[in-house]
Amino acid sequence: MAEPLKVVVTGAAGQIAYSLLFSVAKGDVFGPDQPLELLLLDITPMMEVLNGVVMELMDCAIPLVKNIVATDDPKVAFKDADAAFMVGAMPRKEGMERKDLLKANVRIFKAQGQAADQVAKKSIKIIVVGNPANTNACIMSKYAPSIPKANFTCMTRLDQNRAQAQIASKLGVSNGDVTNVIIWGNHSSTQFPDVAHASVNINGKKVTVPEAVKNDNYLKNEFIKTVQQRGAAVIKARKLSSAMSAAKAACDHMHDWFFGTKGNDFVSMGVISDGSYGIREGLMYSYPVRIKNKTWSIVQGLDINQFAREKMDATAAELTEELEAALAECEA
């Protein structure tokens, strides 16, 4: 059997982690033959709760889990780590603004970036889930300069899954029949869910989503708004931020990073911009990517019409603003 993979989960006593840890532990992400060491990080006041989570993980008696470490010290958690799910951050509650979250959370990613920089493997693959996810990932990368920037990503897969599910439901097909939906930009209400390049399998025939839906007005308005506002709608209904679906999306993201995308299909991930599609270099922007040999590359050459251009630029503008505020917060 292979050596155990060292997998960090931060915010390990929280609600997303409670779903995430079970899926990771039973092999949904790194495969059914990959043994795991789980490195669980949370803050000191949460150690008792975290111990309860550890007890439950033990009691699942999953053969792949070779060791579990629960700690409040980022340097212990990140030591020689191969992969990290960065979930530990405050979620937005009803009535809170995004800006409140940025102030509260960005420093966490500065400190944990510094710790990863010192002790993690340089090949560590990091997904940031904690909000504002794109900007937190950018900050974490800035404070971990010895780790390649391509190893830092943020999660927009939940938005992709939400968009895919909306289209599948509209057309009465299975979720798996819808491919290549794109999320451009920020994991926020300015994101641009784009189906112009997406396909759907209808009765064994592949057609474009716009052709299948035959309702441009829906695709340009209600569809986009529903996906952009879905996180807020879940908070309103549950009085808590999405957790089961967020954990599933984090698993999908990391699984595809390790195992690659299929054929010509692509998935959306927040990655560091190299200027592709006219987006400012250095922003953590969600793009369509293909993945081979654990390396993502931005899908190039997609036609961008005026409608898409405006939406892509609007979400980039929000990310620029967020990054400037985050840098000011970190340097204060």
Ligand SMILES: NC(=O)c1ccc[n+]([C@@H]2O[C@H](COP(=O)([O-])OP(=O)(O)OC[C@H]3O[C@@H](n4cnc5c(N)ncnc54)[C@H](O)[C@@H]3O)[C@@H](O)[C@H]2O)c1
């Ligand atoms: N990117 C996405 O699609 C997406 C989706 C859903 C939620 N989120 C975000 O994920 C984050 C976590 O959500 P949740 O519902 O699990 O929240 P939660 O409050 O249930 O859990 C968060 C956990 O993080 C811990 N934590 C706080 N500071 C920490 C630190 N410095 N180090 C380690 N752990 C720390 C808390 O103690 C808590 O246990 C939130 O920021 C939320 O907005 C992102």
Ligand SMILES: O=C(O)CC[C@H](O)C(=O)O
């Ligand atoms: O805070 C929000 O509005 C969204 C929370 C979370 O990121 C989600 O998308 O469900």
